[in-house]
Amino acid sequence: MVAPARPSEASSSKAGRFGRIAIAVSVTASLLLQPGLAAAQEGETLIRDTEIEEIIHHDADPILTAAGINPKDVSILLIGSKELNAFAAPRVMGVNTGLIMQTKNPNELQGVIAHEVGHLAAGHSARSGEMTRAGMRPFLLTMGLGVLAALAGAGDAAAGLVGSAQYFGALGAIGYSREQEGRADQAGATLLEKAGLSGRGLAEFFNNFRYQEVFSEYRRYKYFIDHPLSSDRIDSLESRVKALPHYSEVDSPAALAEHEIMKAKLEGFIEPQVAIVKYGEKDPSYTARYARAIAYYQMKEPDKALKLIDALIQDQPNNPYLWELKGQILFEYGRTKEAEAPQRKSVELKPEAPLLRVNLGQTLVALDDKAKVDEGISELKKALTQEGDNAVAWRLLAEAYDKQGQDGLARLATAEYNYNVGDLREARVFAMRAREKLDRNSPEWRRATDIVLVSKPSKDDLQDLAKEGSIARSQTR
Numbered sequence: 001m002v003a004p005a006r007p008s009e010a011s012s013s014k015a016g017r018f019g020r021i022a023i024a025v026s027v028t029a030s031l032l033l034q035p036g037l038a039a040a041q042e043g044e045t046l047i048r049d050t051e052i053e054e055i056i057h058h059d060a061d062p063i064l065t066a067a068g069i070n071p072k073d074v075s076i077l078l079i080g081s082k083e084l085n086a087f088a089a090p091r092v093m094g095v096n097t098g099l100i101m102q103t104k105n106p107n108e109l110q111g112v113i114a115h116e117v118g119h120l121a122a123g124h125s126a127r128s129g130e131m132t133r134a135g136m137r138p139f140l141l142t143m144g145l146g147v148l149a150a151l152a153g154a155g156d157a158a159a160g161l162v163g164s165a166q167y168f169g170a171l172g173a174i175g176y177s178r179e180q181e182g183r184a185d186q187a188g189a190t191l192l193e194k195a196g197l198s199g200r201g202l203a204e205f206f207n208n209f210r211y212q213e214v215f216s217e218y219r220r221y222k223y224f225i226d227h228p229l230s231s232d233r234i235d236s237l238e239s240r241v242k243a244l245p246h247y248s249e250v251d252s253p254a255a256l257a258e259h260e261i262m263k264a265k266l267e268g269f270i271e272p273q274v275a276i277v278k279y280g281e282k283d284p285s286y287t288a289r290y291a292r293a294i295a296y297y298q299m300k301e302p303d304k305a306l307k308l309i310d311a312l313i314q315d316q317p318n319n320p321y322l323w324e325l326k327g328q329i330l331f332e333y334g335r336t337k338e339a340e341a342p343q344r345k346s347v348e349l350k351p352e353a354p355l356l357r358v359n360l361g362q363t364l365v366a367l368d369d370k371a372k373v374d375e376g377i378s379e380l381k382k383a384l385t386q387e388g389d390n391a392v393a394w395r396l397l398a399e400a401y402d403k404q405g406q407d408g409l410a411r412l413a414t415a416e417y418n419y420n421v422g423d424l425r426e427a428r429v430f431a432m433r434a435r436e437k438l439d440r441n442s443p444e445w446r447r448a449t450d451i452v453l454v455s456k457p458s459k460d461d462l463q464d465l466a467k468e469g470s471i472a473r474s475q476t477r
Contacts, residue, residue, distance in 0.1 A: 045080035047097070050353045051321045052078060052265065055258045056095060059106050062195035063114045067121050080270065084209075088116040097266050103205065106255045110192065111202025118187030119180070185237045189244065198249040199241030206234050260287050268294030286312065293325070302333045320349035324356055331363055339363050347379075357383040358393050365400045373403050391420040408437030412444055415451050428455035432464075 053076045061071035077094040079085070085096040093113070103109040185206075189199040241247055251259075264287045267275040272295035279288035279295075293308035309326045316322060327343035330336075343360040350356055357379045364376030380397045384390060398413035411434035419427035431451035438445040452461060 047078040047080050048355060049078065049265075050324075050350070050355050052262050055262045056093075056109075058255070058258065059110050060093060060113045060117075062197060063110060063117055063191050066191045066194040067117050069117070086112050086116050088113075088120040090120070093117075097270060100266065101263055102208075103201075103259070104208075105201065106251045106259045107198055107201030108205040109201070109259070110197055111188065111199065111205050114188035114191045114197075114199075114202060115184050116188075117191060118184035121187055121191075182233055182236065185233065186240060189237065189241050192241075193244045193246055196246055196249065198246050199237075199244055200247055203234065203238045203241050206237065257287075261290065264288070264291035265294060267291055269298055272296075272298040286315065297325075297329050302329050305329055318349055320346045320353070320356065323349065324359065327359060327363070331359075331366075336363055336366050340367070352386070354383040354386040354390060354393070357386075358390065358396065361393070361400075362396050365396055365403070368403075370404075373400050376400055377404075389420050391417050394420060408434050409444065411437060412448050412451075415448060419451055419455060424455040428452050428457055428461065431455065432461060 056076050056078070057071060060074070060076075064071045064074055073091055075092050077092055079094055079096045081096045082098040083096055084099045084102060085094070086099050087094045093116070095109075095113075099112065100109065103112070185202070188202055192199045192202060264275070264279060267278065268291040275291045275295040276299075279291040281292070283289075289308050289312055293305045293312065296302075296305040296308065306326065306329060309322055309329070313319070313322050313326070323342040323346040327339045327341075327346060330339035330342065340360075340363050343356070343363055346356045347353075347360050361376045361379035361383065364372045364379060367373070367376075377397065377400045380393050380400065383393050384397075387393070394413050394417035398410050398417060401407075401410035401413055411430050415427050415430035415434055418424075418430060428451070431448040434448040435445055435452075438448060449465065452465065457465075
Protein backbone atom coordinates (compact mmCIF):
# COMPACT_ATOMS: atom_id res chain seq x y z
CA MET A 1 0.00 0.00 0.00
CA VAL A 2 1.12 3.52 -0.71
CA ALA A 3 0.94 5.96 2.17
CA PRO A 4 2.10 9.54 2.70
CA ALA A 5 5.63 9.82 4.04
CA ARG A 6 4.56 12.66 6.29
CA PRO A 7 1.72 15.18 6.27
CA SER A 8 3.74 18.01 4.79
CA GLU A 9 4.65 15.85 1.82
CA ALA A 10 1.01 15.29 0.88
CA SER A 11 0.21 18.46 -0.99
CA SER A 12 -2.52 20.45 0.69
CA SER A 13 -3.28 22.09 -2.64
CA LYS A 14 -4.75 18.79 -3.82
CA ALA A 15 -7.77 19.29 -1.59
CA GLY A 16 -9.64 20.99 -4.40
CA ARG A 17 -11.60 18.39 -6.37
CA PHE A 18 -13.59 15.42 -5.24
CA GLY A 19 -17.10 13.96 -5.46
CA ARG A 20 -19.21 13.52 -2.34
CA ILE A 21 -20.43 10.20 -3.60
CA ALA A 22 -17.12 8.82 -4.75
CA ILE A 23 -17.40 6.32 -7.57
CA ALA A 24 -14.35 7.13 -9.64
CA VAL A 25 -11.81 4.64 -8.34
CA SER A 26 -12.23 0.86 -8.30
CA VAL A 27 -11.30 -1.37 -5.43
CA THR A 28 -8.94 -4.06 -6.68
CA ALA A 29 -7.40 -7.11 -5.13
CA SER A 30 -4.02 -5.45 -4.74
CA LEU A 31 -5.44 -3.09 -2.13
CA LEU A 32 -6.46 -5.90 0.18
CA LEU A 33 -3.45 -8.14 0.23
CA GLN A 34 -3.25 -8.43 3.98
CA PRO A 35 -3.23 -11.84 5.63
CA GLY A 36 -6.77 -12.87 6.41
CA LEU A 37 -8.41 -10.33 4.14
CA ALA A 38 -10.07 -11.07 0.84
CA ALA A 39 -10.56 -8.67 -2.02
CA ALA A 40 -13.67 -6.91 -3.10
CA GLN A 41 -14.88 -7.67 -6.56
CA GLU A 42 -12.92 -5.82 -9.22
CA GLY A 43 -14.80 -2.79 -10.49
CA GLU A 44 -16.68 -2.23 -7.24
CA THR A 45 -16.41 0.92 -5.20
CA LEU A 46 -17.21 1.81 -1.64
CA ILE A 47 -19.46 4.80 -1.12
CA ARG A 48 -20.22 7.03 1.85
CA ASP A 49 -23.28 9.25 1.79
CA THR A 50 -25.12 10.28 4.93
CA GLU A 51 -28.50 10.73 3.27
CA ILE A 52 -28.52 7.32 1.56
CA GLU A 53 -27.18 5.55 4.65
CA GLU A 54 -29.98 7.17 6.66
CA ILE A 55 -32.64 5.98 4.19
CA ILE A 56 -31.28 2.43 4.26
CA HIS A 57 -31.29 2.55 8.04
CA HIS A 58 -34.95 3.63 7.96
CA ASP A 59 -35.67 0.50 5.92
CA ALA A 60 -33.42 -1.86 7.85
CA ASP A 61 -33.75 -0.78 11.49
CA PRO A 62 -37.19 -2.34 12.17
CA ILE A 63 -35.94 -5.63 10.78
CA LEU A 64 -32.72 -5.54 12.79
CA THR A 65 -34.69 -4.74 15.92
CA ALA A 66 -37.02 -7.66 15.22
CA ALA A 67 -33.93 -9.89 14.98
CA GLY A 68 -32.69 -8.70 18.38
CA ILE A 69 -29.91 -6.58 16.86
CA ASN A 70 -29.34 -2.98 17.96
CA PRO A 71 -29.45 -0.92 14.74
CA LYS A 72 -26.97 1.57 16.25
CA ASP A 73 -24.40 -1.23 16.29
CA VAL A 74 -24.74 -1.85 12.53
CA SER A 75 -22.84 0.15 9.92
CA ILE A 76 -24.21 0.43 6.40
CA LEU A 77 -21.74 -0.45 3.66
CA LEU A 78 -22.89 0.95 0.32
CA ILE A 79 -21.13 -0.67 -2.64
CA GLY A 80 -21.08 1.01 -6.02
CA SER A 81 -21.72 -1.87 -8.39
CA LYS A 82 -24.32 -2.75 -11.02
CA GLU A 83 -24.37 -6.30 -9.69
CA LEU A 84 -27.28 -7.35 -7.51
CA ASN A 85 -25.84 -8.13 -4.12
CA ALA A 86 -26.44 -7.65 -0.43
CA PHE A 87 -25.09 -9.26 2.71
CA ALA A 88 -25.41 -9.07 6.46
CA ALA A 89 -22.50 -9.83 8.78
CA PRO A 90 -21.90 -9.06 12.44
CA ARG A 91 -22.13 -5.27 12.87
CA VAL A 92 -22.23 -4.48 9.16
CA MET A 93 -24.76 -4.64 6.34
CA GLY A 94 -23.72 -4.33 2.71
CA VAL A 95 -25.99 -3.31 -0.14
CA ASN A 96 -25.01 -2.86 -3.79
CA THR A 97 -26.30 0.17 -5.66
CA GLY A 98 -27.34 -2.24 -8.43
CA LEU A 99 -29.70 -4.01 -6.09
CA ILE A 100 -31.19 -0.73 -4.86
CA MET A 101 -31.82 0.37 -8.43
CA GLN A 102 -33.64 -2.91 -9.16
CA THR A 103 -36.05 -2.55 -6.25
CA LYS A 104 -39.39 -0.95 -7.13
CA ASN A 105 -40.27 0.21 -3.63
CA PRO A 106 -38.99 0.23 -0.04
CA ASN A 107 -40.78 -3.01 0.80
CA GLU A 108 -38.81 -4.91 -1.84
CA LEU A 109 -35.55 -3.60 -0.40
CA GLN A 110 -36.74 -4.48 3.09
CA GLY A 111 -37.52 -7.96 1.84
CA VAL A 112 -33.96 -8.51 0.62
CA ILE A 113 -32.57 -7.05 3.85
CA ALA A 114 -34.81 -9.37 5.89
CA HIS A 115 -33.62 -12.35 3.83
CA GLU A 116 -29.96 -11.48 4.47
CA VAL A 117 -30.57 -10.86 8.17
CA GLY A 118 -32.31 -14.24 8.15
CA HIS A 119 -29.04 -15.82 6.99
CA LEU A 120 -27.18 -14.00 9.74
CA ALA A 121 -29.69 -14.94 12.43
CA ALA A 122 -29.46 -18.58 11.33
CA GLY A 123 -25.67 -18.47 11.54
CA HIS A 124 -25.32 -19.78 8.00
CA SER A 125 -22.14 -17.89 7.17
CA ALA A 126 -20.52 -18.75 10.48
CA ARG A 127 -21.34 -22.44 10.17
CA SER A 128 -20.14 -22.67 6.60
CA GLY A 129 -16.82 -21.08 7.47
CA GLU A 130 -17.05 -18.79 4.46
CA MET A 131 -16.92 -15.61 6.52
CA THR A 132 -13.81 -16.84 8.28
CA ARG A 133 -12.14 -17.59 4.97
CA ALA A 134 -13.29 -14.23 3.62
CA GLY A 135 -11.59 -12.55 6.57
CA MET A 136 -13.33 -11.71 9.79
CA ARG A 137 -11.06 -8.73 10.39
CA PRO A 138 -12.91 -6.77 7.75
CA PHE A 139 -12.62 -3.13 6.92
CA LEU A 140 -15.37 -0.56 6.53
CA LEU A 141 -14.66 2.47 4.42
CA THR A 142 -15.41 5.63 6.38
CA MET A 143 -15.37 8.33 3.75
CA GLY A 144 -15.96 8.86 0.06
CA LEU A 145 -13.16 7.65 -2.15
CA GLY A 146 -13.03 10.86 -4.10
CA VAL A 147 -12.29 12.86 -0.95
CA LEU A 148 -9.19 10.82 -0.31
CA ALA A 149 -8.16 10.98 -3.95
CA ALA A 150 -8.39 14.77 -3.88
CA LEU A 151 -6.52 15.07 -0.62
CA ALA A 152 -3.58 12.85 -1.36
CA GLY A 153 -3.37 12.25 -5.09
CA ALA A 154 -4.12 9.05 -6.97
CA GLY A 155 -1.52 6.91 -5.22
CA ASP A 156 -2.71 7.75 -1.75
CA ALA A 157 -6.31 7.35 -2.84
CA ALA A 158 -5.54 3.79 -3.86
CA ALA A 159 -3.91 3.26 -0.47
CA GLY A 160 -6.98 4.47 1.37
CA LEU A 161 -9.86 3.01 -0.59
CA VAL A 162 -10.43 0.16 1.79
CA GLY A 163 -9.71 2.13 4.95
CA SER A 164 -10.98 2.05 8.02
CA ALA A 165 -12.34 0.20 10.98
CA GLN A 166 -13.13 -3.34 11.67
CA TYR A 167 -15.80 -4.61 9.34
CA PHE A 168 -15.46 -5.21 5.62
CA GLY A 169 -16.01 -8.77 4.46
CA ALA A 170 -15.21 -9.89 0.97
CA LEU A 171 -18.21 -9.47 -1.29
CA GLY A 172 -19.58 -12.57 -2.92
CA ALA A 173 -17.62 -14.78 -0.55
CA ILE A 174 -20.67 -16.45 0.92
CA GLY A 175 -22.38 -19.16 -1.06
CA TYR A 176 -25.54 -20.77 0.28
CA SER A 177 -27.38 -24.01 -0.43
CA ARG A 178 -30.96 -24.16 -1.64
CA GLU A 179 -31.95 -25.47 1.77
CA GLN A 180 -30.34 -22.50 3.50
CA GLU A 181 -32.00 -20.12 1.04
CA GLY A 182 -35.42 -21.52 1.87
CA ARG A 183 -34.73 -21.20 5.58
CA ALA A 184 -33.54 -17.60 5.13
CA ASP A 185 -36.73 -16.83 3.19
CA GLN A 186 -38.86 -18.14 6.03
CA ALA A 187 -36.75 -16.36 8.65
CA GLY A 188 -36.97 -13.14 6.64
CA ALA A 189 -40.75 -13.44 6.39
CA THR A 190 -40.95 -13.96 10.15
CA LEU A 191 -38.78 -10.90 10.82
CA LEU A 192 -40.88 -8.72 8.51
CA GLU A 193 -44.07 -9.84 10.24
CA LYS A 194 -42.56 -9.23 13.67
CA ALA A 195 -41.56 -5.72 12.53
CA GLY A 196 -45.11 -5.04 11.34
CA LEU A 197 -44.05 -5.03 7.68
CA SER A 198 -45.47 -6.86 4.69
CA GLY A 199 -43.66 -9.85 3.24
CA ARG A 200 -45.05 -9.01 -0.18
CA GLY A 201 -41.89 -7.20 -1.28
CA LEU A 202 -39.68 -10.15 -0.38
CA ALA A 203 -41.73 -12.49 -2.58
CA GLU A 204 -42.17 -9.98 -5.37
CA PHE A 205 -38.47 -9.15 -5.59
CA PHE A 206 -37.50 -12.78 -6.06
CA ASN A 207 -40.43 -13.31 -8.40
CA ASN A 208 -39.08 -10.51 -10.60
CA PHE A 209 -36.04 -12.72 -11.21
CA ARG A 210 -37.76 -16.08 -11.52
CA TYR A 211 -36.29 -16.46 -15.03
CA GLN A 212 -32.74 -16.52 -13.60
CA GLU A 213 -32.94 -20.25 -12.97
CA VAL A 214 -33.15 -21.01 -16.69
CA PHE A 215 -30.08 -18.97 -17.58
CA SER A 216 -26.64 -20.48 -17.87
CA GLU A 217 -24.44 -19.57 -14.94
CA TYR A 218 -22.38 -16.94 -16.73
CA ARG A 219 -25.56 -15.04 -17.70
CA ARG A 220 -27.05 -14.92 -14.23
CA TYR A 221 -26.62 -12.19 -11.66
CA LYS A 222 -23.95 -13.43 -9.29
CA TYR A 223 -26.38 -12.95 -6.42
CA PHE A 224 -28.50 -15.80 -7.77
CA ILE A 225 -25.46 -18.02 -8.21
CA ASP A 226 -24.52 -17.57 -4.55
CA HIS A 227 -28.22 -17.55 -3.55
CA PRO A 228 -29.82 -20.34 -5.66
CA LEU A 229 -33.31 -19.47 -6.88
CA SER A 230 -36.09 -21.88 -7.86
CA SER A 231 -39.77 -21.66 -8.77
CA ASP A 232 -40.66 -24.01 -5.92
CA ARG A 233 -38.86 -21.75 -3.48
CA ILE A 234 -40.66 -18.63 -4.76
CA ASP A 235 -44.06 -20.36 -4.67
CA SER A 236 -43.47 -21.55 -1.13
CA LEU A 237 -42.44 -18.07 -0.03
CA GLU A 238 -45.50 -16.47 -1.68
CA SER A 239 -47.82 -18.88 0.09
CA ARG A 240 -46.21 -18.13 3.44
CA VAL A 241 -46.25 -14.32 3.25
CA LYS A 242 -49.83 -14.17 1.90
CA ALA A 243 -50.98 -15.98 5.04
CA LEU A 244 -49.34 -13.47 7.41
CA PRO A 245 -51.43 -10.72 9.08
CA HIS A 246 -49.34 -7.79 7.79
CA TYR A 247 -49.32 -8.88 4.16
CA SER A 248 -51.64 -6.02 3.15
CA GLU A 249 -49.48 -3.31 4.75
CA VAL A 250 -48.22 -0.77 2.20
CA ASP A 251 -45.30 1.63 2.09
CA SER A 252 -46.01 5.09 3.48
CA PRO A 253 -45.85 8.06 1.09
CA ALA A 254 -42.78 9.31 2.99
CA ALA A 255 -40.99 5.96 2.58
CA LEU A 256 -41.84 5.83 -1.12
CA ALA A 257 -40.52 9.37 -1.59
CA GLU A 258 -37.27 8.52 0.23
CA HIS A 259 -36.79 5.45 -1.94
CA GLU A 260 -37.22 7.43 -5.14
CA ILE A 261 -34.86 10.15 -3.90
CA MET A 262 -32.22 7.52 -3.10
CA LYS A 263 -32.50 5.96 -6.56
CA ALA A 264 -32.49 9.35 -8.31
CA LYS A 265 -29.45 10.46 -6.36
CA LEU A 266 -27.53 7.31 -7.21
CA GLU A 267 -28.49 7.59 -10.87
CA GLY A 268 -27.35 11.21 -10.97
CA PHE A 269 -23.93 10.32 -9.63
CA ILE A 270 -23.40 6.99 -11.34
CA GLU A 271 -25.03 7.55 -14.74
CA PRO A 272 -25.48 11.30 -15.16
CA GLN A 273 -26.17 11.11 -18.90
CA VAL A 274 -28.97 8.64 -18.26
CA ALA A 275 -30.31 10.72 -15.38
CA ILE A 276 -30.55 13.86 -17.53
CA VAL A 277 -32.81 12.00 -19.97
CA LYS A 278 -34.77 10.01 -17.40
CA TYR A 279 -35.44 13.04 -15.19
CA GLY A 280 -36.07 15.49 -18.02
CA GLU A 281 -36.38 19.25 -17.85
CA LYS A 282 -40.18 19.02 -18.10
CA ASP A 283 -40.37 17.12 -14.81
CA PRO A 284 -40.77 19.73 -12.04
CA SER A 285 -40.72 17.26 -9.12
CA TYR A 286 -38.18 17.57 -6.32
CA THR A 287 -36.74 14.15 -7.16
CA ALA A 288 -36.19 15.02 -10.82
CA ARG A 289 -34.61 18.39 -10.11
CA TYR A 290 -32.33 16.82 -7.48
CA ALA A 291 -31.22 14.14 -9.93
CA ARG A 292 -30.56 16.72 -12.65
CA ALA A 293 -28.55 18.94 -10.28
CA ILE A 294 -26.31 16.01 -9.35
CA ALA A 295 -26.01 14.91 -12.98
CA TYR A 296 -24.94 18.40 -14.11
CA TYR A 297 -22.41 18.46 -11.27
CA GLN A 298 -20.99 15.15 -12.43
CA MET A 299 -20.96 16.36 -16.03
CA LYS A 300 -18.80 19.34 -15.01
CA GLU A 301 -21.52 21.93 -15.42
CA PRO A 302 -21.46 23.46 -11.92
CA ASP A 303 -23.38 26.62 -12.77
CA LYS A 304 -26.37 24.64 -14.00
CA ALA A 305 -26.15 22.40 -10.94
CA LEU A 306 -25.94 25.33 -8.51
CA LYS A 307 -28.91 27.07 -10.13
CA LEU A 308 -31.04 23.99 -9.60
CA ILE A 309 -29.80 23.52 -6.04
CA ASP A 310 -30.53 27.12 -5.10
CA ALA A 311 -34.10 26.65 -6.33
CA LEU A 312 -34.42 23.44 -4.33
CA ILE A 313 -33.09 25.20 -1.21
CA GLN A 314 -35.78 27.85 -1.61
CA ASP A 315 -38.34 25.04 -1.48
CA GLN A 316 -36.60 23.13 1.35
CA PRO A 317 -34.41 25.56 3.30
CA ASN A 318 -33.93 23.11 6.18
CA ASN A 319 -32.68 20.19 4.09
CA PRO A 320 -29.06 19.61 5.19
CA TYR A 321 -28.23 17.50 2.15
CA LEU A 322 -28.99 20.32 -0.28
CA TRP A 323 -26.65 22.63 1.63
CA GLU A 324 -24.07 19.85 1.76
CA LEU A 325 -24.26 19.34 -2.00
CA LYS A 326 -23.99 23.07 -2.69
CA GLY A 327 -20.91 23.36 -0.49
CA GLN A 328 -19.41 20.29 -2.09
CA ILE A 329 -19.77 21.65 -5.61
CA LEU A 330 -18.36 25.05 -4.64
CA PHE A 331 -15.39 23.41 -2.91
CA GLU A 332 -14.69 21.07 -5.78
CA TYR A 333 -14.67 23.87 -8.31
CA GLY A 334 -12.18 25.98 -6.38
CA ARG A 335 -14.66 28.34 -4.69
CA THR A 336 -13.51 27.41 -1.20
CA LYS A 337 -14.52 30.60 0.60
CA GLU A 338 -18.04 30.34 -0.83
CA ALA A 339 -18.23 26.68 0.22
CA GLU A 340 -17.84 27.50 3.90
CA ALA A 341 -21.31 29.01 4.47
CA PRO A 342 -23.40 26.17 2.98
CA GLN A 343 -21.26 23.58 4.71
CA ARG A 344 -21.75 25.38 8.02
CA LYS A 345 -25.46 25.34 7.36
CA SER A 346 -25.47 21.61 6.68
CA VAL A 347 -23.74 20.96 10.03
CA GLU A 348 -26.09 23.34 11.82
CA LEU A 349 -29.07 21.43 10.44
CA LYS A 350 -27.61 17.97 11.11
CA PRO A 351 -24.94 18.23 13.81
CA GLU A 352 -24.95 14.49 14.52
CA ALA A 353 -23.63 13.60 11.03
CA PRO A 354 -19.83 13.22 11.17
CA LEU A 355 -19.34 13.25 7.39
CA LEU A 356 -20.84 16.75 7.18
CA ARG A 357 -18.39 17.94 9.85
CA VAL A 358 -15.50 16.38 7.93
CA ASN A 359 -16.54 18.33 4.83
CA LEU A 360 -16.66 21.56 6.82
CA GLY A 361 -13.36 20.78 8.53
CA GLN A 362 -11.70 20.16 5.19
CA THR A 363 -12.88 23.50 3.83
CA LEU A 364 -11.75 25.41 6.92
CA VAL A 365 -8.31 23.80 6.83
CA ALA A 366 -7.98 24.64 3.13
CA LEU A 367 -8.63 28.35 3.74
CA ASP A 368 -5.09 28.86 5.11
CA ASP A 369 -6.29 31.20 7.82
CA LYS A 370 -4.95 30.42 11.31
CA ALA A 371 -8.31 30.91 13.02
CA LYS A 372 -10.05 28.84 10.34
CA VAL A 373 -7.47 26.06 10.63
CA ASP A 374 -7.99 26.01 14.42
CA GLU A 375 -11.74 25.76 13.89
CA GLY A 376 -11.24 23.08 11.24
CA ILE A 377 -9.29 21.01 13.76
CA SER A 378 -12.14 21.38 16.22
CA GLU A 379 -14.68 20.19 13.64
CA LEU A 380 -12.55 17.22 12.67
CA LYS A 381 -12.08 16.22 16.30
CA LYS A 382 -15.84 16.41 16.84
CA ALA A 383 -16.35 14.16 13.83
CA LEU A 384 -13.83 11.70 15.23
CA THR A 385 -15.66 11.51 18.56
CA GLN A 386 -18.61 10.17 16.55
CA GLU A 387 -16.66 8.08 14.05
CA GLY A 388 -13.23 7.46 15.49
CA ASP A 389 -12.07 5.24 12.63
CA ASN A 390 -12.70 7.83 9.92
CA ALA A 391 -9.42 7.65 8.03
CA VAL A 392 -10.02 10.80 6.01
CA ALA A 393 -10.70 12.84 9.14
CA TRP A 394 -7.36 11.68 10.52
CA ARG A 395 -5.69 12.52 7.23
CA LEU A 396 -7.11 16.04 7.28
CA LEU A 397 -6.17 16.44 10.93
CA ALA A 398 -2.58 15.53 10.09
CA GLU A 399 -2.56 18.22 7.40
CA ALA A 400 -4.02 20.80 9.80
CA TYR A 401 -1.50 20.05 12.56
CA ASP A 402 1.29 20.23 10.02
CA LYS A 403 0.12 23.72 9.05
CA GLN A 404 0.29 24.69 12.71
CA GLY A 405 3.81 23.32 13.04
CA GLN A 406 2.72 20.72 15.59
CA ASP A 407 4.93 17.94 14.29
CA GLY A 408 4.19 15.45 17.04
CA LEU A 409 0.42 15.67 16.64
CA ALA A 410 0.74 15.65 12.84
CA ARG A 411 2.75 12.44 12.98
CA LEU A 412 0.31 10.88 15.44
CA ALA A 413 -2.65 11.75 13.21
CA THR A 414 -0.80 10.25 10.26
CA ALA A 415 -0.21 7.11 12.31
CA GLU A 416 -3.94 6.98 13.07
CA TYR A 417 -4.72 7.44 9.37
CA ASN A 418 -2.43 4.59 8.36
CA TYR A 419 -3.72 2.35 11.13
CA ASN A 420 -7.29 2.88 9.94
CA VAL A 421 -6.51 2.16 6.29
CA GLY A 422 -4.83 -1.04 7.36
CA ASP A 423 -1.20 -0.07 6.70
CA LEU A 424 0.26 -1.27 9.99
CA ARG A 425 3.86 -0.77 8.94
CA GLU A 426 3.40 2.92 8.22
CA ALA A 427 1.22 3.30 11.31
CA ARG A 428 4.05 1.92 13.43
CA VAL A 429 6.69 4.09 11.75
CA PHE A 430 4.73 7.31 12.26
CA ALA A 431 3.74 6.41 15.81
CA MET A 432 7.42 5.93 16.70
CA ARG A 433 8.22 9.29 15.08
CA ALA A 434 5.35 10.94 16.95
CA ARG A 435 6.71 9.71 20.27
CA GLU A 436 9.95 11.56 19.59
CA LYS A 437 8.05 14.87 19.37
CA LEU A 438 5.35 14.43 22.01
CA ASP A 439 5.63 15.08 25.73
CA ARG A 440 6.50 11.85 27.47
CA ASN A 441 3.56 10.24 29.27
CA SER A 442 1.06 12.66 27.74
CA PRO A 443 -2.19 11.06 26.53
CA GLU A 444 -1.01 11.54 22.92
CA TRP A 445 2.37 9.93 23.67
CA ARG A 446 0.63 6.95 25.28
CA ARG A 447 -1.72 6.66 22.30
CA ALA A 448 1.27 6.60 19.95
CA THR A 449 2.79 3.84 22.07
CA ASP A 450 -0.44 1.86 21.86
CA ILE A 451 -0.42 2.13 18.07
CA VAL A 452 3.15 0.80 17.98
CA LEU A 453 2.19 -2.17 20.13
CA VAL A 454 -0.83 -3.15 18.01
CA SER A 455 0.91 -2.60 14.66
CA LYS A 456 3.21 -5.61 14.55
CA PRO A 457 6.25 -3.89 16.12
CA SER A 458 9.70 -5.10 15.18
CA LYS A 459 12.02 -6.57 17.75
CA ASP A 460 14.07 -3.36 17.65
CA ASP A 461 10.94 -1.30 18.34
CA LEU A 462 10.09 -3.48 21.33
CA GLN A 463 13.62 -3.23 22.66
CA ASP A 464 13.50 0.56 22.39
CA LEU A 465 10.22 0.61 24.31
CA ALA A 466 11.66 -1.72 26.95
CA LYS A 467 14.76 0.46 27.42
CA GLU A 468 12.63 3.47 28.25
CA GLY A 469 10.35 1.41 30.51
CA SER A 470 7.22 1.62 28.35
CA ILE A 471 6.92 -2.17 28.32
CA ALA A 472 8.42 -5.03 30.28
CA ARG A 473 11.58 -6.58 28.87
CA SER A 474 9.79 -9.94 28.78
CA GLN A 475 7.56 -8.55 26.02
CA THR A 476 10.55 -8.24 23.66
CA ARG A 477 11.03 -11.99 23.46
